[in-house]
Amino acid sequence: MRNFSVRYHDGRLSVAHDAMLTLMPDHWLIHYVDPSEELLSVRWEIAPIVTDESFTGLFIFRYGDFPQQTIECRETELPVALKERYPEKVFFRKKVTGIFRQSNATIIGLAVLLIALLAAAYWFLLPVAAEAVAATIPRSVEAKLGDAMYGSMITGYEVDEEMTTRANAFVKAIDFKTAYPIRITVVKEDDVNAFALPGGNIIVFDKIVTSMKTKEEFAALLAHEVAHVHYRHSLRNIFRNLGGLLFISLLLNDINGIVTVLADNSNMLANLTYSRALETEADQKAMAVLQSDGISLKGFVDLFNLLKGAHGDAGSLKLLSTHPLTEERLDLAKAKAREQVGIKDQSELQRRWEEIVIAGKK
Amino acid sequence: MEPHYNESRQLTFHGEGAKLFGIYIVNILLTLVTLGLYYPWAKAAMLKYLYEESELEGSRFTFHGTGKEMFIGFIKAIGIFLGIYCILLLAILSKNVTIMSLGLLVFYGALLVLIPIAIHGALRYRTSRSSWRGIHFGYRGDRKEFVNMFIVGSLISIFTLGIYSFWFIIELRKYIFKNLRFGSLTFSYEGDGKAFFWLNVKGYFLSLITLGIYSFWYFKDLFAYYVDNIRMYQGEQQLVFRSTATAGGYFRLIAGNLLIILLTLGLGTPWAIVRAIRFVFSNMIIDGPLDVNAISQTEEDYTDATGEDLADMIDIGLV
Ligand SMILES: [Zn+2]
Numbered sequence: 170m171r172n173f174s175v176r177y178h179d180g181r182l183s184v185a186h187d188a189m190l191t192l193m194p195d196h197w198l199i200h201y202v203d204p205s206e207e208l209l210s211v212r213w214e215i216a217p218i219v220t221d222e223s224f225t226g227l228f229i230f231r232y233g234d235f236p237q238q239t240i241e242c243r244e245t246e247l248p249v250a251l252k253e254r255y256p257e258k259v260f261f262r263k264k265v266t267g268i269f270r271q272s273n274a275t276i277i278g279l280a281v282l283l284i285a286l287l288a289a290a291y292w293f294l295l296p297v298a299a300e301a302v303a304a305t306i307p308r309s310v311e312a313k314l315g316d317a318m319y320g321s322m323i324t325g326y327e328v329d330e331e332m333t334t335r336a337n338a339f340v341k342a343i344d345f346k347t348a349y350p351i352r353i354t355v356v357k358e359d360d361v362n363a364f365a366l367p368g369g370n371i372i373v374f375d376k377i378v379t380s381m382k383t384k385e386e387f388a389a390l391l392a393h394e395v396a397h398v399h400y401r402h403s404l405r406n407i408f409r410n411l412g413g414l415l416f417i418s419l420l421l422n423d424i425n426g427i428v429t430v431l432a433d434n435s436n437m438l439a440n441l442t443y444s445r446a447l448e449t450e451a452d453q454k455a456m457a458v459l460q461s462d463g464i465s466l467k468g469f470v471d472l473f474n475l476l477k478g479a480h481g482d483a484g485s486l487k488l489l490s491t492h493p494l495t496e497e498r499l500d501l502a503k504a505k506a507r508e509q510v511g512i513k514d515q516s517e518l519q520r521r522w523e524e525i526v527i528a529g530k531k
Numbered sequence: 532m533e534p535h536y537n538e539s540r541q542l543t544f545h546g547e548g549a550k551l552f553g554i555y556i557v558n559i560l561l562t563l564v565t566l567g568l569y570y571p572w573a574k575a576a577m578l579k580y581l582y583e584e585s586e587l588e589g590s591r592f593t594f595h596g597t598g599k600e601m602f603i604g605f606i607k608a609i610g611i612f613l614g615i616y617c618i619l620l621l622a623i624l625s626k627n628v629t630i631m632s633l634g635l636l637v638f639y640g641a642l643l644v645l646i647p648i649a650i651h652g653a654l655r656y657r658t659s660r661s662s663w664r665g666i667h668f669g670y671r672g673d674r675k676e677f678v679n680m681f682i683v684g685s686l687i688s689i690f691t692l693g694i695y696s697f698w699f700i701i702e703l704r705k706y707i708f709k710n711l712r713f714g715s716l717t718f719s720y721e722g723d724g725k726a727f728f729w730l731n732v733k734g735y736f737l738s739l740i741t742l743g744i745y746s747f748w749y750f751k752d753l754f755a756y757y758v759d760n761i762r763m764y765q766g767e768q769q770l771v772f773r774s775t776a777t778a779g780g781y782f783r784l785i786a787g788n789l790l791i792i793l794l795t796l797g798l799g800t801p802w803a804i805v806r807a808i809r810f811v812f813s814n815m816i817i818d819g820p821l822d823v824n825a826i827s828q829t830e831e832d833y834t835d836a837t838g839e840d841l842a843d844m845i846d847i848g849l850v
């Protein structure tokens with residue numbers, strides 16, 4: 170018979186008795202010498218014994234009604250002895266949480282797994298989730314968000330009223346096949362850039378307009394930006410980026426960060442780089458629109474060439490940093506332009522374009 | 532003259548960052564996988580470990596709350612919070628100024644009532660589930676009395692622009708310690724609102740003037756004011772708690788923990804927790820005669836864990 174040294178607490182007084190535990194066939198016998206040197210023994214029936222979940226090398230068992238008696242044991246052989254002696258009762262349940270009692274290698278492995286999971290969630294899961302959220306946002310909220318961003322951004326620019334009016338007239342002559350109300354604002358800025366805000370506002374820098382030779386180039390640029398609005402690319406981009414911030418803020422337990430970023434960074438958020446997939450999608454939609462309106466697709470080829478050329482000498486070209494231009498985009502535009510049939514007369518559009526050009530020279 | 536004690540005791544903490552890290556990592560993984568539902572079990576595991584590594588007079592403390600008990604409380608707490616947030620949201624969506632201000636009033640009113648209920652519940656549950664040598668801790672405060680006291684104190688604090696809050700905090704501590712039990716041992720808190728107020732005024736302005744350098748002395752003073760005013764009674768015998776924390780010690784703790792957490796992106800939190808507990812235990816001395824074998828069981832059984840989780844949601848930390 171095997172004895173184990175334990176500490177026994179009777180549940181009534183805070184005396185820690187150094188006791189002996191003997192595993193009898195149908196009960197536990199706990200015997201100890203009490204302070205008055207009297208030998209005492211306590212009997213625990215097997216069935217009501219409760220094992221405390223323990224996270225150290227200490228085994229704790231409880232017995233009886235409140236106030237419960239307890240014994241604590243540090244002997245590592247105890248679990249095996251209990252299993253042999255009382256095969257019908259489970260003293261130590263195997264639990265998932267038991268993992269951390271494993272080796273250091275397991276723990277380090279788990280830590281690496283956790284980091285990998287977090288990284289995977291950040292890079293793959295989060296963008297998808299954020300875009301899914303963006304897709305569920307009602308159009309009215311999207312418009313509000315876009316207006317708020319527009320309001321905070323436009324104060325940083327000088328609006329060219331004349332060109333803005335003319336450009337909006339130009340827009341009216343093209344059917345962009347979208348339910349979003351498209352509003353153009355031309356601003357005086359010495360840079361080649363244009364960007365679309367959620368909800369239909371498009372800001373165009375005057376330098377890009379004055380660099381253009383034909384109405385088709387401008388139509389191509391607008392059709393491309395409108396496609397970004399139509400497919401909510403800008404909103405999705407913002408959510409994708411804010412999603413990461415939200416995630417990090419949650420990790421670091423800092424919610425204020427998100428609010429501050431939203432307020433301060435509408436400029437940055439509107440200038441987020443579109444992915445190649447989004448660019449291609451926008452190009453395809455834009456070409457389909459111009460095609461069905463009977464406008465020459467050569468505008469795309471000229472626009473891309475203009476951007477390529479300007480990139481060579483100007484250096485600072487924001488449009489290319491947000492809408493990455495690739496050889497594939499140029500090739501696609503060339504191929505589509507070559508195949509195109511059914512170009513219609515565009516004298517009305519030409520008239521409106523010339524008005525823009527005149528306004529741009531003022 | 533300072534009373535002289537021949538007997539001094541200290542709590543010792545044997546926990547290790549690496550072991551706690553093991554529990555922490557499993558907790559995070561399971562909480563993520565279960566979309567947060569594992570949280571009560573995670574918390575129970577942490578508490579069990581921390582208690583088991585805390586020792587007094589050769590015996591370890593035990594926390595015998597279970598994830599299951601806390602889960603029920605967790606669900607109730609989530610329900611209550613969803614309820615009051617829904618009211619707030621509906622009020623805001625109504626776009627009617629009267630309804631909106633009414634909704635805000637209900638929201639803050641509910642919070643004002645929920646905070647003391649949460650503190651009370653958490654104290655009741657946590658103490659009833661903590662024991663040492665089989666003797667349970669306990670909290671005998673009355674919920675209604677505590678809620679009344681809390682609401683009145685909060686309102687006076689608001690109307691005095693926060694000045695009364697120092698007296699209020701001391702009142703709360705006095706009430707809580709008066710009702711705290713460790714078997715037959717009782718407690719009291721001897722702090723004084725005025726002294727606490729001036730301590731804070733001095734600490735705040737000196738920290739401002741010294742560009743924050745004094746704040747470590749300020750924190751040290753706050754810790755000392757908390758600890759030094761705790762009394763424990765065994766029958767007629769009085770025991771006094773004493774802080775030995777220094778500003779330098781505080782600086783090492785705070786700076787070290789900040790570095791650990793930042794450099795590991797939060798994964799080092801278990802080491803920071805262990806350092807913090809070590810700091811508190813090693814800087815708290817209990818002076819006076821105590822018969823550690825004569826503490827008798829006095830408290831009754833208690834199982835409602837709602838307060839524990841409510842307190843978590845309002846972010847109230849309990850030791
Ligand atoms: Zn683009």
